[in-house]
Every structure is written in C-alpha cells, then in structure tokens.
Amino acid sequence: MRTVALAVTDGMLHFELSMAIEVFGSDLTHIVDPWYEFSLCGPAAVQVGRFRLEPDHGLDRLAHADTVIVPGWADTDTDPPAELVDAVRAAHAAGARMVSLCTGAFVLAAAGLLDGKRATTHWAHTAELARRHPNIIVDPDVLYVDNGDVLTSAGKAAAMDLCVHLVRLDHGSANANKIARRLVVPPHREGGQAQFIATPVPAPGSHPLAELFPWTLQRLGEPLTVEDLARQARMSSRHLGRHFKSLTGTTPLQWLHTQRIRHAQELLETTDETIDTIATATGMGTSTTLRRHFHRTVGVPPDTYRRTFRSHARPRPDAAAAAYHARHEA
Structure with a gap:
C-alpha cells in the first residue's frame, strides 16, 4: 500500500481532508522509510471551505493508487458529483483500497461500494445514510468499520483514528504509535468503540480513574x-x-x-x-x-x-x- 490518493472536489470538509494530508502527505521517512507516495486528485482547482486547492492529478489518477481516501462531503442533502462517483467506482474496480472519512461515506455509497456491507459515518448523518441507501448496514455507534477493501469512519477525531489504523495495517503498531505520538493523539482506539459518548472525557488527572x-x-x-x-x-x-x-x-x-x-x-x-x-x-x-x-x-x-x-x-x-x-x- 505504497501510494495514497486523496480525492478532492468542491464541497469537501477541510478538517478531514487536512487530517489525511497531515498523516499521509507529510514526509515521515524518519519514522518509516519508505513512506507513502501521496497525491491530490481532482477535476481542477477546487474550493474547500474558504481555501482553494490545486490537485496534482485528475480524478482518473485514483485508479492507479493503492489506497484512495474520500474526505467528508459537506452537502449530504445532494448527490456527490457524478465524475467523482465514477472515478471512485473505477478505482475500486482497479483494486484500490477505498477509505471514506466522515460523510465521505455518502460518496462510496453513491458508487455502490457499500451495498451489503457494514459502514458508518458521523453519528448526526447515519440516519440519512441509512434512509438514502437501505442496502447498507449502517452502524451509528462505532468509530470506524474495516471491511478489508472498503473502510469507513465516523466524523472528526474518528477520522484520525481510521488514518492511524491504516498506518498500523501497513507499517505495524509500533510505527503507528510513533505517528500517533507525533500527532498527539491516542495511539489506538478500537473501531468498535462508541463514536458518541454523552459524558465528555475529563481532562487528564481530573477523573476518578486517572491513577x-x-x-x-x-x-x-x-x-x-x-x-x-x-x-x-x-x-x-x-x-x-x-x-x-x-x-x-x-x-x-x-x-x-x-x-x-x-x-x-x-x-x-x-x-x-x-x-x-x-x-x-x-x-x-x-x-x-x-x-x-x-x-x-x-x-x-x-x-x-x-x-x-x-x-x-x-x-x-x-x-x-x-x-x-x-x-x-x-
């Protein structure tokens, strides 16, 4: 899994997109050598929030990557662009490992890659994903779901959990822990953990189990x-x-x-x-x-x-x- 391609179009969520760039697009050869070959793939210059990105390649390049990551899709009330859906479907057919972060699951769903599979997305959008795509087994209570060739994550911090999980699969837990330490995030959270806990986790040292x-x-x-x-x-x-x-x-x-x-x-x-x-x-x-x-x-x-x-x-x-x-x- 040497090459990672991030699919970008107008309307992507910049938080999840930035996470993927930080993990897979940074030069971390001092930790793992060789590290991933990373590229941004999109139709043209794209608007992500208040920022514009210039992709390295067109969407057709997704079919040449080992891993394709689709970040959060902002407008879940509309269908994702047909050219993005077609490119994602083609990449999967070519053998790429497909990964969605947060509401990027709506793109994989539109491409038919989640039919008959267990999947998740941000807890606030799981009901909508299940309504629009009844063939998907939507699990609203987990951080991420690993189906082998297709992986989906819940929102925000859970997207980072899935990114670190991918590093663990490709480079082992010891190296994944080093990456997590660099990012100042938990070294490992099981995908089956609850993505939404009603009581916030207290700051270190301020809860009864701190010691x-x-x-x-x-x-x-x-x-x-x-x-x-x-x-x-x-x-x-x-x-x-x-x-x-x-x-x-x-x-x-x-x-x-x-x-x-x-x-x-x-x-x-x-x-x-x-x-x-x-x-x-x-x-x-x-x-x-x-x-x-x-x-x-x-x-x-x-x-x-x-x-x-x-x-x-x-x-x-x-x-x-x-x-x-x-x-x-x-």
Missing part, C-alpha cells in the same frame, strides 16, 4: 480482575464499570483485553521473545490462550503477525521496555 489507568498498564502481566481494578480505584465494581463506559466507551475487561493484545503486538514486532514469554508478559498465561485471543481479535495467529510486521522492526536489547514506554507516553 488507575497507568497502574493497570504497568501490570498487564498480572492476572487482574475487575475486582482488582475496583479495589485499586477504591470503588465498587458496578461503579467502576460506569466510569469505564463513560471514559472509554467500553467495559473494564474489554479495555484490559485490548491493552494486552496491543502489548502483544508490540512485543511480536520489536522482540525475539517466544510466544510463551509474550503470553506471560501480557497476562494471557499460556501460549494457547494468547493464540486463541490474538487470532480472534487481530484476525491472524501471533506467528503470522510477527512474520508480516517483523521487517518493519529494528530489534534492540531493550526493545520491550522501549516499546512499552513509547506506547504509554504517547
């Missing part, structure tokens, strides 16, 4: 239970569950499971430790348990994951400690 999170991350190798977390937080298990739901959009056990899988990914990428050792370090206990949970969560066995992403790692004696600190300082 629990780092305490837990330092003990991923221990057999922690919800009761252990509740005891450390000095609250009941039920009360703990409510706080976790409001702060992370998930349950304590699911959050803990996710952190253990992420840590296992980093150890597989950055160390030569055996699967048994990694199982112990991540609190999975045995290699059998790690393999089962890892395969179920990531989609491939740990050994396959290591072979896939090992070439991106630069092993060093203190790799495990360095990877851990880089991850949690981000």
Whole structure:
C-alpha cells in the first residue's frame, strides 16, 4: 500500500481532508522509510471551505493508487458529483483500497461500494445514510468499520483514528504509535468503540480513574480482575464499570483485553521473545490462550503477525521496555 490518493472536489470538509494530508502527505521517512507516495486528485482547482486547492492529478489518477481516501462531503442533502462517483467506482474496480472519512461515506455509497456491507459515518448523518441507501448496514455507534477493501469512519477525531489504523495495517503498531505520538493523539482506539459518548472525557488527572489507568498498564502481566481494578480505584465494581463506559466507551475487561493484545503486538514486532514469554508478559498465561485471543481479535495467529510486521522492526536489547514506554507516553 505504497501510494495514497486523496480525492478532492468542491464541497469537501477541510478538517478531514487536512487530517489525511497531515498523516499521509507529510514526509515521515524518519519514522518509516519508505513512506507513502501521496497525491491530490481532482477535476481542477477546487474550493474547500474558504481555501482553494490545486490537485496534482485528475480524478482518473485514483485508479492507479493503492489506497484512495474520500474526505467528508459537506452537502449530504445532494448527490456527490457524478465524475467523482465514477472515478471512485473505477478505482475500486482497479483494486484500490477505498477509505471514506466522515460523510465521505455518502460518496462510496453513491458508487455502490457499500451495498451489503457494514459502514458508518458521523453519528448526526447515519440516519440519512441509512434512509438514502437501505442496502447498507449502517452502524451509528462505532468509530470506524474495516471491511478489508472498503473502510469507513465516523466524523472528526474518528477520522484520525481510521488514518492511524491504516498506518498500523501497513507499517505495524509500533510505527503507528510513533505517528500517533507525533500527532498527539491516542495511539489506538478500537473501531468498535462508541463514536458518541454523552459524558465528555475529563481532562487528564481530573477523573476518578486517572491513577488507575497507568497502574493497570504497568501490570498487564498480572492476572487482574475487575475486582482488582475496583479495589485499586477504591470503588465498587458496578461503579467502576460506569466510569469505564463513560471514559472509554467500553467495559473494564474489554479495555484490559485490548491493552494486552496491543502489548502483544508490540512485543511480536520489536522482540525475539517466544510466544510463551509474550503470553506471560501480557497476562494471557499460556501460549494457547494468547493464540486463541490474538487470532480472534487481530484476525491472524501471533506467528503470522510477527512474520508480516517483523521487517518493519529494528530489534534492540531493550526493545520491550522501549516499546512499552513509547506506547504509554504517547
């Protein structure tokens, strides 16, 4: 997935468009070399909010990219331009991985790329997407949906989550975490997390779980239970569950499971430790348990994951400690 093309026409949302440019259009060869070859593709000079952009290529160039990104589409009450829809459809037919950010899903939907698939968009527009395109399985409660060759995200910050997810798929979690740290965004949020949480996340240090999170991350190798977390937080298990739901959009056990899988990914990428050792370090206990949970969560066995992403790692004696600190300082 070396080449990334951003489809631009009049009426795109500049926030999501800027995110894609910042992640894929910046020179980040000091982190990953080679980095992506990036281009803007549009019919001519386009108006994006108060700004005008000069594309590098026409829309026909989309069919030559490995990944095509369609940013947010401002006017969801009207059909997107036919030339954009045709170019997106042609790119998918040519084998490109298609990605929409926020309301860019309306463009993929118009091209028929989401029919029969699960998809999402900004929560304020999910009902309209479902109404206009009844063949799509619209999920209003997630950050992003990965169907392999077609990916969709919710709005605003969730678009960045999907961009970082793409980097993780292409270059491994350790490098994705470095990119996230540079951008000062969370290194990883599961696509299945709620995109809209009624209670805002408090500033760091101002919520009841501020001390629990780092305490837990330092003990991923221990057999922690919800009761252990509740005891450390000095609250009941039920009360703990409510706080976790409001702060992370998930349950304590699911959050803990996710952190253990992420840590296992980093150890597989950055160390030569055996699967048994990694199982112990991540609190999975045995290699059998790690393999089962890892395969179920990531989609491939740990050994396959290591072979896939090992070439991106630069092993060093203190790799495990360095990877851990880089991850949690981000």
